[in-house]
Amino acid sequence: MFAPAARLASKRLLEIRQLFRQSQQTSRSFSTALNYHIDSPDNNPEIPWEFSDVNKEKAKEIMSHYPSNYKQSAVIPLLDLAQQQHGGWLPVSAMNAVGKHHLLVCGTSPCMIRGSREIEEALLNHLGVKRNEVTKDGMFSVGEMECMGCCVNAPMIAVADYSNGSEGYTYNYYEDVTPKRVVEIVEMLRRGEKPPVGTQNPRRIRSGPEGGNTTLLSEPNPPPCRDLDA
Numbered sequence: 001m002f003a004p005a006a007r008l009a010s011k012r013l014l015e016i017r018q019l020f021r022q023s024q025q026t027s028r029s030f031s032t033a034l035n036y037h038i039d040s041p042d043n044n045p046e047i048p049w050e051f052s053d054v055n056k057e058k059a060k061e062i063m064s065h066y067p068s069n070y071k072q073s074a075v076i077p078l079l080d081l082a083q084q085q086h087g088g089w090l091p092v093s094a095m096n097a098v099g100k101h102h103l104l105v106c107g108t109s110p111c112m113i114r115g116s117r118e119i120e121e122a123l124l125n126h127l128g129v130k131r132n133e134v135t136k137d138g139m140f141s142v143g144e145m146e147c148m149g150c151c152v153n154a155p156m157i158a159v160a161d162y163s164n165g166s167e168g169y170t171y172n173y174y175e176d177v178t179p180k181r182v183v184e185i186v187e188m189l190r191r192g193e194k195p196p197v198g199t200q201n202p203r204r205i206r207s208g209p210e211g212g213n214t215t216l217l218s219e220p221n222p223p224p225c226r227d228l229d230a
């Protein structure tokens with residue numbers, strides 16, 4: 001009576017051991033794949049990358065599901081497609097295919113009232129692209145974002161900067177911009193310079209009023225405190 005139970009137990013033990021061995025192999029090959037990704041020559045933002053011909057067709061089909069003014073929402077399925085193309089991992093070159101500097105113009109009400117449409121127009125005209133297109137040299141793309149929390153310094157743009165690869169990635173805000181200033185910022189980025197972030201209005205300090213404070217000029221009185229010893 002105990003023999004079948006013992007056989008069953010030893011069979012189960014064998015299965016568990018096999019599963020354990022398999023999981024160790026899987027985790028080893030997973031970390032090898034990760035190391036391969038990090039150390040491989042593919043981890044180089046200079047390497048051009050594109051979809052295979054079959055996937056170009058699939059990408060077109062994916063894009064067709066999105067309305068013309070929200071094509072950027074296809075980014076996740078497109079990255080998923082790129083990942084499938086590489087057998088389950090996403091090379092940095094594929095991520096870089098969106099452009100080294102992705103310029104995001106805030107299009108929400110305060111920035112719009114303060115001229116964000118003119119800002120976007122200046123960028124698109126200067127770079128010779130439509131929204132969400134990448135310039136021929138792969139340096140810039142322009143997109144739109146909703147409020148990025150800088151309404152007090154509207155209008156503003158954010159620049160996702162991939163020019164130093166994934167390790168050196170930065171995300172910078174340029175505030176109080178004008179059509180002329182955004183073109184200057186683009187040209188500074190093209191030359192590899194670092195435009196000063198924050199307000200671009202020399203008469204403002206951070207988000208303080210232009211020309212300095214007109215109210216609250218003296219040191220504030222501290223709040224009255226109860227004397228606990230009294």
Ligand code: FES
Pocket residue numbers: 106107108109110111112146147148149150151152154155156
């Ligand atoms: S509306 Fe543009 S930052 Fe808030």
